[in-house]
Amino acid sequence: MREIRTVGIVGTGTMGTGIATNLAQHGIAVRLFDVRPEQAKSAVAQAQAFWARSVERGRLSAEAAAAAATRLAVVGSLAELAACDLVIEAIFEDFTLKARLFEELSGLVPEDALVATNTSCLRVSDLARHMRRPERFLGLHYFSPAQINPIVEVVRGEATAAETIAAALAFCRATGKKPITCKDSYGFAINRFFCPYTNEACRLLDEGLATTAEIDAVAEEAVGAAAGPFRVQNLIKPRINLHAIRNLAPLGPFYAPARSLIEVGEADRSFEIGEAGEIPPERRARIRDRLRMGVFVAVLQELDEEVAAPADIDLGAREALRFSKPPCALMDELGGAEVERIVRPALERYGLARPAALDRVGRLSS
Numbered sequence: 003m004r005e006i007r008t009v010g011i012v013g014t015g016t017m018g019t020g021i022a023t024n025l026a027q028h029g030i031a032v033r034l035f036d037v038r039p040e041q042a043k044s045a046v047a048q049a050q051a052f053w054a055r056s057v058e059r060g061r062l063s064a065e066a067a068a069a070a071a072t073r074l075a076v077v078g079s080l081a082e083l084a085a086c087d088l089v090i091e092a093i094f095e096d097f098t099l100k101a102r103l104f105e106e107l108s109g110l111v112p113e114d115a116l117v118a119t120n121t122s123c124l125r126v127s128d129l130a131r132h133m134r135r136p137e138r139f140l141g142l143h144y145f146s147p148a149q150i151n152p153i154v155e156v157v158r159g160e161a162t163a164a165e166t167i168a169a170a171l172a173f174c175r176a177t178g179k180k181p182i183t184c185k186d187s188y189g190f191a192i193n194r195f196f197c198p199y200t201n202e203a204c205r206l207l208d209e210g211l212a213t214t215a216e217i218d219a220v221a222e223e224a225v226g227a228a229a230g231p232f233r234v235q236n237l238i239k240p241r242i243n244l245h246a247i248r249n250l251a252p253l254g255p256f257y258a259p260a261r262s263l264i265e266v267g268e269a270d271r272s273f274e275i276g277e278a279g280e281i282p283p284e285r286r287a288r289i290r291d292r293l294r295m296g297v298f299v300a301v302l303q304e305l306d307e308e309v310a311a312p313a314d315i316d317l318g319a320r321e322a323l324r325f326s327k328p329p330c331a332l333m334d335e336l337g338g339a340e341v342e343r344i345v346r347p348a349l350e351r352y353g354l355a356r357p358a359a360l361d362r363v364g365r366l367s368s
């Protein structure tokens with residue numbers, strides 16, 4: 003497998019810019035291509051502004067910032083990515099656009115180069131059908147902001163070779179990331195439970211059981227969240243979260259978006275968050291259980307489906323979502339009987355089979 007020294011980034015919007023910033027800072031030569039050339043130039047300017055701030059804050063030396071800047075180059079055509087060892091696609095989330103791009107890239111990059119998609123919602127295996135060498139194709143799902151967030155989901159498509167995954171894991175580690183391997187499954191490892199968690203918060207609101215502020219206030223106790231589900235949704239935009247949840251629809255009604263999320267998301271608004279005040283203990287316990295239920299049902303199901311290993315799920319929860327009580331460790335701490343009590347209402351309400359992983363609670367993270 004060739005060493006990854008030069009990486010092409012196609013699509014230099016939010017994600018492409020963040021990924022390029024991270025890579026150049028870690029010694030990788032980066033070639034930036036965007037259909038809008040001004041967007042690629044803006045990516046370079048944004049990376050430089052980020053490094054300047056890092057220098058000001060004492061997180062990066064002026065020499066390292068200057069060296070990183072020399073590693074970024076804007077190119078005017080896809081053909082100029084022909085010498086890249088890895089190409090990461092971060093264009094609009096549109097299957098036809100991405101498929102067309104991969105067909106073109108297939109004829110350009112060297113036989114043994116890797117090609118990755120940063121897709122959040124499309125199936126890696128479906129996109130791989132548009133590659134001449136699907137065994138060299140995989141998902142590299144970075145989290146926003148990619149120049150800071152340490153987690154990358156390394157997604158194994160049906161045709162992805164084991165050596166491709168091994169090379170991608172080594173590459174992520176060498177560029178300062180903490181990679182998580184996962185199956186090509188809806189929501190991969192992290193959104194699979196993050197979406198139901200935020201959705202359950204919205205259902206509590208829809209059922210008139212708590213206010214947004216109360217739910218946010220209990221999230222710390224429930225899962226150790228640094229910020230509550232409504233504050234976080236307002237940061238990522240309810241519209242984007244709604245899109246991510248809708249992607250999970252094939253997994254069944256447990257994953258169907260809540261009424262308030264559809265309303266706020268479709269109107270492209272933010273959730274209003276007032277003051278929490280004193281929360282009666284009974285209401286506090288109900289909110290805590292429901293937030294945990296959203297996370298636990300999804301995590302137990304993904305463990306049954308072997309989407310990702312418990313240690314990787316917990317790593318993602320801790321590092322990408324800032325949950326100080328990551329799900330598998332938390333379930334182990336609570337014990338099988340308590341976890342069963344928490345998830346039982348959801349299993350009954352949505353007609354779900356009892357997850358087999360429930361029997362392993364207590365030793366999930368060992």
Ligand SMILES: NC(=O)c1ccc[n+]([C@@H]2O[C@H](COP(=O)([O-])OP(=O)(O)OC[C@H]3O[C@@H](n4cnc5c(N)ncnc54)[C@H](O)[C@@H]3O)[C@@H](O)[C@H]2O)c1
Nearest residue numbers: 013014015016017036037041092093094095120121122146
């Ligand atoms: N924004 C996030 O938080 C996030 C997180 C993880 C993954 N993703 C995924 O990453 C991808 C990019 O998302 P984004 O938020 O950076 O989008 P964005 O809209 O900010 O940027 C997309 C860029 O791609 C360019 N582009 C479109 N078609 C192109 C083509 N054919 N060739 C070259 N450039 C092209 C556009 O000009 C634009 O600059 C999507 O697949 C998205 O689902 C996004």
